[in-house]
Amino acid sequence: MQEEAKVKEPINDDPASGVKTYLRLLSYVGSSWGYLLLSFFGYILYAAMEPALAALLKHIVDIVSDGKITESRLLIPGAILGIFIVRGIGTFFGSYFMAQVANKVVFDLRTQMFNKLVLLPSSYYHSIPTGRLLTKLTYNTEQVIGSISQAIRVVLREGLTVVGLLGYMIYMNWKLSLLFLLVVPFIGLVVRYASKRFRKLSTRIQNAMGGVTDVASEAIKGHEVVKIFGGSDYETKRFYKVANENRRSQLKMNKTKALNVPIVQFILAFAMAILIWFALSPSISSGMTPGDFIAFLTAAGMLGKPIRQLTDINSVLQKGIAASYSIFEFLDMDVEPDLGKREAGRLKGNIEWRSMSFSYPGADKQALKNINLSLPAGKTLALVGRSGGGKSTMANLIPRFYNIDEGELCIDGHSIADYELKGLRSNIALVNQQVVLFNGTIRENIAYGDLHDASLEDVIEAAKAANAWEFIQELDNGVDTMVGENGVLLSGGQRQRIAIARAILKNAPILILDEATSALDTESERAIQLALDSLMENRTTIAIAHRLSTIENADIIAVIDHGEIVEYGSHSELLAMNGAYAQLHNKQFSEESD
Known part of the structure; x- marks a missing residue:
């Protein structure tokens, strides 16, 4: 049996190339635009309820301060229930219809890849192991689901939430809001570095998965030869090697992801500390009611979760981009040339x-x-x-x-x-x-x-x-x-x-x-x-x-x-x-x- 093929997928760290690849992937969403609109509508409902909660908290603090609790005993509980009902409806619409979009994209990609596969020249089949081909059709396309469903869901839902909360904060106090926005460039630098790292590791993981399927498919097809010639130890070692390579790449990916989240959280915590320090200054917070003050800090605190999720989803997004790069490289291959124009009919056979x-x-x-x-x-x-x-x-x-x-x-x-x-x-x-x-x-x-x-x-x-x-x-x-x-x-x-x-x-x-x-x-x-x-x-x-x-x-x-x-x-x-x-x-x- 041949050694596992050292087939290397090209690793592309160019951000512009990553954006171009992802935009091409998003073009497959066009056939499901109706579902996408329903999903977008759901995420708007969800995002709108976050600043609504902060505004409700402002109202609660203000009426408590003014001693008007009795007048809102029914209104406030009803508003809370209404907010969570609307947010639940938005979550369902957004998640379910986005899953419809993502699965349709994967279906289209897989069928296009198989349609391309049967048209490729014989030389291609002889140049790449079967397991590597199966990995492209199965594992790589599965990575795309996350970059469509999870990534778009988080970008839309959490992105709209961030926009809504920031808009509310600016409405409440634009000076303090500008201070909070100063941390955005630092978060951008962290995300940029992590993006390159995630994409490189994702490509390595895909290569390692190809090696796993290569060795496994050879051992399965040649099981009789393995048994007769005592190849069990040899095949076990081969599989251990490729599986371990996959494990090491996965661990590196998880380490980068694990470091990315606390660093972003620390930057946000630092921004919150500076924000509170300035907010406690009488010159800046003058004119704000207790409800305004509490609502502003609540909105700022609520920004932590969506921003963290936006940076956390980067690993899934880069996995999808790396997989898409491999998929589109395959789809862009030249099919078996057929330049002949003469109709054969039934030939004589000279x-x-x-x-x-x-x-x-x-x-x-x-x-x-x-x-x-x-x-x-x-x-x-x-x-x-x-x-x-x-x-x-x-x-x-x-x-x-x-x-x-x-x-x-x-x-x-x-x-x-x-x-x-x-x-x-x-x-x-x-x-x-x-x-x-x-x-x-x-x-x-x-x-x-x-x-x-x-x-x-x-x-x-x-x-x-x-x-x-x-x-x-x-x-x-x-x-x-x-x-x-x-x-x-x-x-x-x-x-x-x-x-x-x-x-x-x-x-x-x-x-x-x-x-x-x-x-x-x-x-x-x-x-x-x-x-x-x-x-x-x-x-x-x-x-x-x-x-x-x-x-x-x-x-x-x-x-x-x-x-x-x-x-x-x-x-x-x-x-x-x-x-x-x-x-x-x-x-x-x-x-x-x-």
Whole structure:
């Protein structure tokens, strides 16, 4: 198993970039503007009740000072109940409808990411571990919920509360209010430093979570190898390492958050102490009634909680920005290029390689070098040679999983780059060496994708042609039997036959068989080979085979070695040459005899 990939997400501390990223995230709120307005209305109700409490306290102190308690015995309790009822309604409206907005944003992001995922080129899937991709779709998008629901809720609710309380304080005594506002720049400096720290740590946490899912998914998929080869201790150590990295990053985040709150509270307490010192000066507080004085100090004291929450939410906000940066970087990736304009229709299947060369992205060495070969429609080309020679690469270029570097690969006289990608691939059926089945029924796996409208009769005929119907009938639910993740509930041979049935049902003019009988026992292989022989009639077939006995009847056999065609011809012609093919054939024949 490979070591966990050292994939690093770029860390961006630029505040302008953070604002730009968050504004882009907020653009997803537009589809839920109705809910947002209802939420905003709720937060206005909540925020308005804070200065209302201070004003009510002023009224209570003033009437107590004036000895008019009896006149307000019903009014004051009713006002208190009314304030808390209105605040409760505001809290419900704000929180519930903001949750609606946040969940819709996450839903839109996840669906957009998955829609992008299925359109990305094959090179991307080979460059990033599966766990890292799953982390983007799950963990990163979850971080966005907090930056929408919590952050906007706190910014709106507590922000409006601060505005309301400050407005009331200015109305009561503008001189004292200006003194309180002097601490705002100091709070801003603390928040600015904490923002950079939070975003950097959030990115590290996301990377660490990617490492956790990478190691866990590999251990789960390879559990049999882990058990047989005694890899439990090794995998345990790998998981401990990545989990510990995640834990350390989380602790650093919590430490920064824990320091941020008391520092802001100390600044506010210092401001309150200065405020009270000045408020006790007769020259400043002259003209204020006892109720005015108490209400002003109460409003100032009530500012502590919303300001603290506004600074505390910064960690959640920065987590969301860091996650959004990763998400938008993914969404901005180029999809698989499809510049072809020619409609493919149903192709005949004449394939021609013209001085074609290819190397994988990022590789220094060419995988294929100067390939020249012609395969007439309806004929069979068998690719043989040592592992790693380039056989699968040569076949996988036909459906344009990768674009060639030099030369041309033509079908029916036109470069495959000229064809529309969907139309080109609709003419190709593929049976991989590593069979891919999806967690659904046998019928859904045979009639997959564009074949989903196929009738039950056609599915059964394809299964019969692939020698799969016999074992399907023996299953409890027949074609409606669930196969499990990647067909884990079926044997290797059964999975292979399901994949062959899928290719038979597609009935494409071009057929690619990559070790299509490798997972079958000898008896099943003979039956499948007969089905394949029938399937290959009047179809252009590219067959990659390890056992040369399965391709002796091929029209053309090409020997691939180190990315080059070293010789080609029919079985008899190649044996007569006594070259590379003859050596492979003799070696394999002698091994089978032994």
